[in-house]
Every structure is written in structure tokens, then in C-alpha cells.
Amino acid sequence: METVFDSADLPPADRFGWWRECLSNTHAPLEMTSAHADGFRVRQRVLRLGAATVWPAAFQPMVCRRTPRLIRRSDPETFHLSLVLRGTAGASWGKNEVTYGPSDLHVQDSSRSCTTWADGAGTIRTVGLEVPRSMLAVPPHLADRMIGAPLPGGSGIGGLLSGFLARLASDAGAYRPSDASRLGTILLDLVSALFAHTAEAERELVxxxxxxxxxxxxxxxxxxxxxxxxxxxxxxxxxxxxxxxxxxxxxxxxxxxxxxxxxxxxxxxxxxxxxxxxxxxxxxxxxxxxxxxxxxxxxxxxxxxxxxxxxxxxxxxxxxxxxx
Incomplete structure (x- = not known):
């Protein structure tokens, strides 16, 4: 149910490459750069909860790119939601760019090329969530509109999802392997509810x-x-x-x-x-x-x-x- 990667267990020269492999396995293949690549510090836990995967992580500033070439190579067809706990993060899709701070949620699509970055003084802390696109109870065209949408994680349904993710990250040891599928179902339902609520709140008068x-x-x-x-x-x-x-x-x-x-x-x-x-x-x-x-x-x-x-x-x- 849970695996842990801590860069302190590896020689400094191997850490950034290993972290790239970890992200490729938990999210999708990525190009990665960092001014701290030599001796990169990161700790990641991966919780596999049925169809959903949650990965709390603490790491140094970095930049990730999901390119068309990497998408052709491998596309798990998932949405990735990231809850920022410390530091700032940003993402760009072509000419569109969004910046996120603590308690914000942002959404990426493994089928769409983008550049993301995380920055801050010291260590950035996030909780990532991977969910299959096909298992969300919202129409695909509405789910697609969540890319770059403002999803506040401090209140409402976003707050419910953020609180649930933070609780999972803090006390995963309290759950049994048999709980994994049920916890994953709750996450899928919360993501579906958040996407539906956000789309409904757009209030387009047409x-x-x-x-x-x-x-x-x-x-x-x-x-x-x-x-x-x-x-x-x-x-x-x-x-x-x-x-x-x-x-x-x-x-x-x-x-x-x-x-x-x-x-x-x-x-x-x-x-x-x-x-x-x-x-x-x-x-x-x-x-x-x-x-x-x-x-x-x-x-x-x-x-x-x-x-x-x-x-x-x-x-x-x-x-x-x-x-x-």
C-alpha cells in the first residue's frame, strides 16, 4: 500500500536521476531540470489506493516538462492533481500560465504537453494525486476545462479534498491494505464532485x-x-x-x-x-x-x-x- 523513496539513501550523484524515475512511474515520463540536481534532496511516499495513487513529497526547486514526444512514448491517460502545502508552483500550456500558492489545487492532464515548476525558499511540500480520466463521473469535455482552472483547496469541496489528502499523508499507517480500494473510491468521488462544482460555478449565461x-x-x-x-x-x-x-x-x-x-x-x-x-x-x-x-x-x-x-x-x- 505504501512505498517510500528518500534521496538520503543514495549517493548524491544518483539522486536526481532516481527521482526522475520515481516521477515517471507515479505520474508519467518527464524531462526534469533543477539548479540543485547535484545532491538533490527529496522524500516521496507513494500510497496506492485502488485506482488512485497519492504521493506526498518534499523536494527542492525543480522544473518538469511533459513533451509531445514523451506523450507519444507513454500516456497513462490520468489527471494529476497537486495540493501545494509549502512554496509556490506554476504551470504553462502554450500561452496560458497559472501560478499556485499554499492550499491551492492545480490539475494536469497526462495527455497534454505542459511545463510545471516548483519554487520557494528551502523545501517545497506537495501532495500529488493521480486518477484515471475514465473513472471520473463527469463528462470529458467538462473535466478538460479543469486544466488551469482556479481550484481553491481551503474551502468548500476543494477543502474536503485537500483535508482528505492531508490526512492520508499524515497517518497512512493507520489504514490496512484492505482499506485501499475504499479510500480510492472516496478520492474519485471527491475529485468528480470538485470538477462538477467548479464547472457549475462558472455561471455562463447561455x-x-x-x-x-x-x-x-x-x-x-x-x-x-x-x-x-x-x-x-x-x-x-x-x-x-x-x-x-x-x-x-x-x-x-x-x-x-x-x-x-x-x-x-x-x-x-x-x-x-x-x-x-x-x-x-x-x-x-x-x-x-x-x-x-x-x-x-x-x-x-x-x-x-x-x-x-x-x-x-x-x-x-x-x-x-x-x-x-
Whole structure:
């Protein structure tokens, strides 16, 4: 569940190169430079929590570049969120540049080239979080808009996420390996909530914006009612006082269907339960029923179509498939 890298354990000449390898494994391949490369000082802990990875780190000032060449070489298709605890950080994407201070959250996309830097007097302290793009409960076009968006980590949903990350960083030893998947699920839900809240707060006074806001509310409603076997486009539309045809148009804007989204979210929640060691004694059929699948055979066919394995095969493979 937790591994630690401390540059003090290595000869000074090897430290910066080793740190580059650590970041390439926990984030994505990067070009790195630092005025302190000779004898670089860094301590990083990596917490693998199901599909999410949290890495608290303390290090000297440095610059990182994610180039198109490195993206072609390897792209894990993740979002990286970084909570600044001490020092300052910045990022640039082409002509756009943003600076972050303590308690700020900033977002990067492993599929997008960028330059980031961290600076300050002495040691910079951050908590990094890696989450797969595909596992966030927000439409891709809204998630993309979080790149460079102001995400304050001192209040509201940002404060909830920041507090949770800081607590994980401070007392990871209090958790058991069987807690990892559940903690990862909480992180994914908090990131999804933060992205949805930020997009909704933009308050663009155009019909398109109101449609996006409705889509966020509908998706949140669906997530709250996934366990209801009677959840359907008709019941979702009725709960939001709109017609079924209008609901379908809202989802068509994101390239999906209402029924398809309900199925996707149910399968994702069932997949998380199957990967949870604490639930290995729960029959597959019971997990399927918990997430609204009335017929085990229907669940098995849908699961195989989504993940190329049966539910039982996925469970035997362990939670390592969460990052596939």
C-alpha cells in the first residue's frame, strides 16, 4: 500500500536521476531540470489506493516538462492533481500560465504537453494525486476545462479534498491494505464532485451552460440512485421535471445515452466492489443486485463487454486491473 523513496539513501550523484524515475512511474515520463540536481534532496511516499495513487513529497526547486514526444512514448491517460502545502508552483500550456500558492489545487492532464515548476525558499511540500480520466463521473469535455482552472483547496469541496489528502499523508499507517480500494473510491468521488462544482460555478449565461449544469445534476442524481433497479430514463426525467426526449438530447451532447451512462456507472461500482478484498466473500450475484442488475446473466454479459473478462475472472485477477 505504501512505498517510500528518500534521496538520503543514495549517493548524491544518483539522486536526481532516481527521482526522475520515481516521477515517471507515479505520474508519467518527464524531462526534469533543477539548479540543485547535484545532491538533490527529496522524500516521496507513494500510497496506492485502488485506482488512485497519492504521493506526498518534499523536494527542492525543480522544473518538469511533459513533451509531445514523451506523450507519444507513454500516456497513462490520468489527471494529476497537486495540493501545494509549502512554496509556490506554476504551470504553462502554450500561452496560458497559472501560478499556485499554499492550499491551492492545480490539475494536469497526462495527455497534454505542459511545463510545471516548483519554487520557494528551502523545501517545497506537495501532495500529488493521480486518477484515471475514465473513472471520473463527469463528462470529458467538462473535466478538460479543469486544466488551469482556479481550484481553491481551503474551502468548500476543494477543502474536503485537500483535508482528505492531508490526512492520508499524515497517518497512512493507520489504514490496512484492505482499506485501499475504499479510500480510492472516496478520492474519485471527491475529485468528480470538485470538477462538477467548479464547472457549475462558472455561471455562463447561455443556454449551452444551463444544459451542462442540468447534465451535472442528472449525473449526480443517477449516482445516488444506482442501487434502484427501477432507475431508468423515464424516472430520471420525471425527477428533474423534463421530458424523456429532452433528457436524451442532454446526453447526446456528450456522445452517450442515458441508459448507457446508467449501465457504465453501475458496472464501475460493481467492478470496484469486486476488487475490494474486504468483499471477496460476497457472491458475485449479490454485488450485481446491489448495483441494480436484476439478472446475473445480464450483469455477466455487460461486464464482459465492458472489461473483456467475466466478473469472476476480474475478481481472481485482483485490483491491479483497476489501472488498466
Amino acid at each position: 443556454p449551452e451552460s444551463r444544459g451542462r449544469t442540468l447534465a451535472l445534476r442528472v449525473r449526480a442524481f443517477i449516482d445516488r440512485h444506482l442501487q434502484d433497479p427501477d432507475l431508468s430514463p423515464r424516472s430520471v426525467a420525471a425527477a428533474h421535471h423534463i421530458s424523456v426526449s429532452y433528457l436524451h438530447r442532454v446526453f447526446q451532447a456528450d456522445g452517450t445515452t442515458v441508459a448507457g451512462w446508467i449501465r457504465h456507472r453501475r458496472l464501475d461500482r460493481a467492478r470496484r466492489d469486486l476488487a475490494d478484498p474486504a468483499l471477496h466473500g460476497v457472491p458475485v450475484g449479490q454485488i450485481a443486485a446491489r448495483w441494480g442488475f436484476s439478472h446475473p446473466a445480464v450483469f455477466t454479459r455487460a461486464f464482459r463487454a465492458a472489461y473483456d473478462v467475466t466478473p469472476s475472472e476480474y475478481r481472481r485477477s485482483g485490483p491491479g486491473l483497476d489501472r488498466a
